[in-house]
Amino acid sequence: MADTLINPADPPARQTEKLLQIAQALMRRVEQITDDGGAAYAQFQRAAMLEDQVRERTRDLEHALDLLNDSNARLAGANRAAEAARQNLSNAIETVQEGFALFDADDVLVLCNSRFGMYMADIRDLLKPGLAFDDYVQAVSLSRFLVLPPDATAEDWAVRRRRRHQDRHVIFNVQMDGDHWVQVSEHRTADGGTVILQTDVTEIIRLERIERGRLLDDQARIIRATLDHINQGVCIFDEARRLVGWNERLGALLAIPVARFRVGASFDYLLQRFAEVEFGEGMTGAVLNAWVNEGGIRPPLSFEVRRGEGLILAVFAQAMPDGGFVMSFTDVTAEREAITALSGANETLEARVMARTLELEDALATAERANASRSRFVAAASHDLLQPLSAAKLFLSSVGDDSLEGRAREALDKAQNALASVEDILAALLDISKLESGKAAVTVGPVRLDRLMAQLRDEFAPMAARKGLDLRVVTSGAVVASDPAYLRRILQNLIGNAVRYTARGKVLVGARRRAGFVRLEVWDTGPGIPEEEQDNIFKEFRRLNAPASASEGMGLGLAIVERACALLGHPLGLNSVLGRGTGFMLQVPLAEGGGPVMQAEPRPARPSAQDRIALLVENDEALRRAMVLLLEKWGVSVLDTASGEEAFALIEEIGILPDCLIVDHQLGVGMTGIEFIKRLHALHAPVPARLVTANRAPEVQAMCQEAGIEMMMKPIDARALENFLNTLPPPR
Template structure:
């Protein structure tokens, strides 16, 4: 019924009401009950309740006494704090005031007496903004600082939540300086401190003046030791600082160079005595002042009477004054005049040299015209040579190709040993003629500036295997052990020319080795691969090693039947164009080792074309329909006879139109087309194959027989899925290529 958290006075009043109610209840029970026992019982209960309430009342009175004692102690502590604060405020050197809820609560005498005209306003309850406004309007403030307090007021009132501290300096008229610091406490009160900083300010002034005097002394000492004449003037034109060099160079009396002398007087003295002149004329000093008033910089090159040249410059200074500098440039002027004289002389020399050069240029133009004509003649000759090579590649090899075909058939037809020997000799003669012609054509192509190379990455091991297998019969004929160290490396080069070079090296090794062996292998060297051909032959002497790569050059000690001396010349030319270094190691009587370094390449995953190698003719009849298109009647007849001897059915034509007509009359497409690239009247083998495929509506296998090795031609044949067989045709390769191209269709 009684809340112990309520004030003691309320608890005591509630207890009194409870006691009074109990007494009234007891009295009413006495009236109603009427029995002595019930009265006694009620009296006992009432007495117990009275004792309990009396006890509670005594405890409440004790608690009230303790609270009163604590309140008295707190009041005494507050009085001590107020006395200590008052003592501290009296003992403070500066003014102090405390504003609570933007109203003055307490301050010391220094705070009230700082500005006498606002002292009557400094009373408890004064608003902070009114205090700042009164200080800002005080007549005791220095006029230079008027308005500072107003700005401080805006800082504190407008930005009070974000700024809890502000400080500014207040200057009184009697040159006294005070720092006013306004700090906002965590409880929202504002404490204002007034600290006199007059001694600090005056000490700073003295230090500043001392530093200025010291800097002036240093500046003057620097001026005096400069070779440049320096003089500074105020905004009114009064001389401030100068050095002795200024007077020496200007040549005016020292009386005019005292501090405070007017710049106008110095100028008038110079004009009156004509001390300075400018290129034979009097110096126009009047224009200097106009330029200075515009803020420009004046620079003049003047000369004294004694011939000294002076460079005078006038600059504006930050204090609206100006600085005059004078420099002795006599040596520079003399050097410039001497240089000008030399320039005139040099100009005359250059004019004469230019005249001679013009004559030489005319002669050079005549020489260039002659050279141009010679170049045009050389280009015409080169064009003619290119046309010759193109014609030679086809026309010269055409009859050889036909002769080889007839010789092949003749070999199969001859039974008598004597006739067979004649045919074999005839075959070897034609092979030598073919080899010589191919070598001459290769050298001509490599010597041409328009030589083309097809640089690709390929599996070198497969190609070397093909070379070794092609030359194995030649080595076996001489009893030479030809071996290959297998390799899985890939290289980057022109496959045709690189393999031709390796083939020439192996052929040379076999020809120059009487007994022993020839070894072909590879060695990695960093990012390159060295292809090596070793033999146990005659070796090459040192004097022959320097000329062995020349045309028609053979090593000493061998007969004429060992070759034409063109193989190494082709190797040197091809490797030079391909940037493949060649290395030769040889000892006479011990053998030789040739090597070619080529760049390594990452192993590829593309399907490599079949290796063109000398394979024996396949057994069995060639049960195919073969379309042969050839403009040369002899070669067409020879090719037809050869194919028919293999068991093929041949459709022979001399042009694309004749082949199309023949195919339409025959009523079916051939199994394969063999066509020469160069036909008559602008016709070519590519158009023939396209026409055949268009008529058949199918990708008929095709082989182009040509001596053309241009890159664009080979790329086009590869894109159109044409096989290319070089002239003169090797019958073993022709038979193998026909079988390889038709095998899938027959199956």
């Protein structure tokens, strides 16, 4: 009822006026009607309540009306903003200098500007929202303004265009009628749509033609033509990382617009394009940028990148002499895909490689057999030479020193010196043979220099004194890492040469400590070495017309020094001035963690070899007789045999186990010296033994170490033999 009295559409003032009129009418009605039962008062009460409800409803209507007006205002503002944004977008797209078109995820045209489809007036009427991409491509391929590539039809062009549309990023140039050029750049949006930009690059291409023709000389034009016709993308940068040359293939491989390539462009833009590709193993953008920034001459850089779903590019970067660099990009996708197809050819190739390998193995085996024959010859020759030399030395040692006087004593000394010279020459020949064959075994360990240099001083002091030379040895407490035997031999040869070829003055031997190594130096005041001969002195049998006699050497000392230093990795230097002298420098590394080496405790007094029994096994009769003569001179009872089999028979016959064993290694037919000693130790008790041999092969040394047998090298030194006997334990 109240709804019919008050129209909600009326303004609030009108509704209030109606409510006041209704209230006045109700009051008059109450005053006119008299009701004894109180009906009039009840009606008044209801009227008052109705008035409150009407007032509350009025307030609600006013609030609702305010909300409605606010919503309408906001909606109107939003509509104006949307219209403005739409107009701004349309204006922005229209102001773009390139042709612009947006296709949605279903490849349907959403919008485009008036420059889209430039130079193709016959398709402009088709470029409206709702146009399918396939229809757009078909229309372009049939346009009379499109210049098709040579030997290509409109259908071929359309197929290639649709295929390119499958990639996320595509850039290519299209030639139009009238020598106009349009670059098409196609990019995928986040929602699956496609943005196509068409840029007029006619002026760029024309200017590039003019610039090329004006600036490039004949050679540059040939190079440019070569770059444009090769199947690789090439770019050249100067030392400031600025682009100075490129070819069209580069833009196609890297999907970079032609407009971006200009002389003086920074390498950073190309590096940004690498962020969109996947680097191959071991390469990152940071590594590439570091290589470019390194500048100067640096090693070439080679890696692969993958762009899109299947394109694989092999990249090669090469520095140029002027500090710039050139990069080439090669499409190796086909090569990678052809690997499977080449499996059959690989089998044939592997067979050829195997055949060639077998040929090389045969040649290597032949060379190894020749080298082995040489080693066997050297070993056999050394054994045959050292046998009589050992016998001669032992015979001379057996001659009593007290029984000779005058000229006999002098002759004995000369004979011993001659044998020592022969022994030195033979040892040099053996050393140079082992070093050249590559079979020299070295054992690197800590070597204390003060002890070694003191021994060398004592060894060469008499020789220097006889020539009136001042030999000074400045010792050092450093501990170096080297092979003690070869290091001693190197210094022996250097000091020996210095003393031998210095007529007057002095010889200085010292050590200078440096960071991580010690430099050993040997200086003399000799005649010096001409510069043109300083390389020749390290050759075998080279003596530079020195005044030393043949008995003092054969010119092998420095050859041994050079090869031994190379084997140990010790750098060797030479400094010589004619008329003033020569200096040799040798760098030896310090031993790691090497503190001072403790001095060995002095050994107790050695017992006498008198009344000892020695078993001598030697197949050379002259050497065996000389050793028996020397041992018996020292009071040793000798049981001598020519073979291991005879020695076992003799021991079984007399039933006595000797106090020591002196056994030659090469005993002819039958067991070797090592086999004899091992078998005797197995059958009886361990007996102190020395294996006498001229064979310096690492294999023999290894077998002795494994069996716990010490070696005594030929020619035998009488003092070494005497020391062995004096170290025997007391008789039981």
